[in-house]
Amino acid sequence: MARAERPLDPTADPLQAFAAELRRLRDAAGRPTYEALARRAHRSASSLSEAAxxxxxxxLDTTLAYVRALGGDEAEWIERWRTTADATTTDGAAGRPAGDPPTAAGEAHPVDGEPPEPDEDAPERRNRRTTGALALAAVMVAGFATLPWLAGGFGAGGGPTETAPPVSPSGPLEPAMGTGEVRDGADPKDTGCAVDPSVTTVDSATVLLDERVIGMVELRYAPSCGASWPRFVPVPAAVEVPRPARIQLTVFDGDDAGRQADFAMDYAGISTFGNLLTSTRTCVWAQVQLSGQGWASSLARTGCWRGATQVRPIP
Known part of the structure; x- marks a missing residue:
């Protein structure tokens, strides 16, 4: 039996008010278990439970993963998170995001898009810490500082841009950001591949249900990781997909039939991404299919690409 969540008092402080809104969003989506939510969000159940x-x-990364998995408005929640962060940073450590150690350089920022798309901006918390550190260093060199000026430095939001390393012709490199190992089957966000500034969609194809377009399958590629992954993007005006439904995302090695990376979850009507397959030494292609009781969409496939170079069209 699942343990009951601790009671919240939204009037007590901004953190509890923020958590209460997350819980309300979950309630409105039918109150899925945190285990089910974890499969949708590509996050651990414990981190999602802690978020609320x-x-x-x-x-912000974990918040948006939570919101995205429940079909919430990401733009609204970005603003809500920033307002809460501003309200809590004046309280010292209370404003530090959960699981974000004081010395950490930052965390890979979400999906379901990746930079340079708007929903994959560089992490807000990393930018705040980086800019603040630069401001403090300037004060120490100059030998003077005033409190208002220092506070303004920490409040700025334009930290330095990280440069992705070049792709090695002999194989994938370490990720530009993130802490996970770049390997077949890894999560693009955990490895940092999803926030490679040069990440791109190299190919796409329509997903059809009864000859009607319900979305697109994309093959995403991150040069700094030397890896690719599939993504499904629903068409806003598409025909309604019957529920319940499952979505299966797979990326295949076009030269080795035994190598592939799979990901499946309950379909929630939102953009969904799959897992990595290294792609600098062989061509890979993406496939997506939605299915339910007595029905299935077409098998939608991209062409086969080695990195950002097309090797052959849709198989």
Missing amino acids: GGRKLPT
Whole structure:
């Protein structure tokens, strides 16, 4: 039996008010279990539960993964998170996002798009810490500082841009950001591949249900990781997909039939991404299919690409 969540008092402080809104969003979506939510969000159940715990502010990345998995408005929640962060940073450590250690350089920022798309901006918390550190260093060199000026430095939001390393012709490199290992089957966000500034959609194809377009399958490629992954993007004006439904995302090695990376989850009507397959030494292609009781969409496939170079068209 699942343990009940601790009670919240939204009037007590901004953190509990923020957590209460997350819980309301989950309730409105039918209150899925955190295990089910974790499969949708590509996050652990414990991190999602902690995000709605009201003790610490979760990272923006985790917040948006939570919101996206429940079909919430990401733009609205970005603004809500920033407002809460501003309200809690004056309280010292209370404003530090959950799971974000004081010395960490930052965290890979979400999906379901990746930079340079708007929903994959560089992490807000990393930018705040980086800009603040630069401001403080300038004060120390100059030998003077005033409190208002220093506070203004920490409040700025334009930290330095990280440059992705070049792709090695002999194989994939370490990720530009993130802490996970770049390997077949890894999560693009955990490895940092999803926030490679040069990430791109190299190919796409329509997904059809009864000859009607319900979305697109994309093959995404991150040069700094030397890896690719599939993504499904629903068409806003598409025909309604019967529920419940499942979505299966797979990326295949076009030269080795035994190598592929799969990801499946309950379909929630939102953009969904699959797992990595290294792609600098062989061509890979993406496939997506939605299915339910007695029905299935077409098998939608992209062409086969080695990195950002097309090797052959749709198989």
